[in-house]
Amino acid sequence: MTAIEEARARYLRHVTVERGLSPNTVAAYRRDLTVYEEFLATRGIADAAGVSAGDVAEFAQWLRSRPGHPLAASSVSRMLSAVKSFHRFLTEEGLVADDVTTTARPPKLPARLPKAISIAQVEALLAATDGDSAQRLRDKALLELMYATGARVSEAVDLNVDDVIEGDVVRLFGKGNKQRIVPLGSYARKALDAYLVRARPVFSVRGTATPALFLGARGARVSRQNAWLIIQGAASRAKLGIEVSPHTLRHSFATHLLEGGADVRVVQELLGHASVATTQIYTLVTADALRDAYAAAHPRARWAPGEREAREAAAMRAGAAAVGR
DSSP: OOOOHHHHHHHHIIIISOOOOOOOHHHHHHHHHHHHHHHHHHTOOOOOOOOOOOHHHHHHHHHHHOOOOOHHHHHHHHHHHHHHHHHHHHHHHTTTOOOOOTTOOOOOOOOOOOOOOOOOOHHHHHHTSSSHHHHHHHHHHHHHHHHOOOOHHHHHHHHHHEEETTEEEEEEOGGGGGGEEEOOOOHHHHHHHHHHHTTTTHHHHTTTOOOBBBBBBTTTTTTTTHHHHHHHHHHHHTTTOOOOOHHHHHHHHHHHHTTTTTOOHHHHHHOOOOOOHHHHHHHTTTHHHHHHHHHOOOOOTTTOTTHHHHHHHHHHHHHHHHHHH
């Protein structure tokens, strides 16, 4: 094992034990740092002490242009984040003298607004899980819980039965194993009750004893991939005609709360965001709804009689003139 491989192993133990990062995050760091080490090996570097700022900059450039598999800006940014965290750890531990990544800048990412669906589309999605079979009862409970709580798919499938507290709230474990308590709401509570009484016992006898809340057909915990397929199946039956993912329900949860007047700080707590700045992106999604509400309520925001028609006619004349030119 090379010196840099030993340093990586030490870093991964640190983020697992001391920082409490999730297994998925640790696995992503391991993959990204393996690519980084392989790049350094091509340059004859086997020790982190031998890495320069130029090496880090060339690594970022190589990721964007490597033959056969260039990475998008978002992927490059993620991998640079892992590399910067790794080198910062090495500096703090005294394993290297200087952090050579301090000048490394990730590529600028385009603004991407969260994709939410309308309340009517959510209702159609949830209605597509109606049914009395054990599978449909489970699917409805899962989707109702995800929309009611804004849970990430990993948080939902990691739930145990004991995490549903007195039927009214659910205990979620987010990034860094941070715990938060989120209300369930009457629809999700009813769906969970039906699942726990009528469906989960059917699944549980097919496998070994497990505390998992959501079980698959063989009695094991539902996986993230299973949850994705469950949502895809419901979206297909609902004939929504759009791409729906587990995160769509989380985005819709936040957007609908803000549209309903919830304080952004409250939504931040419910989502488990470390910074309110992350939550505030959802306020951009609701800007159209705010403008509509303003236009409907403010006496000076409404069109004067005949004004809308006059402006539309003027726009049409201008368009026709432009075509003529």
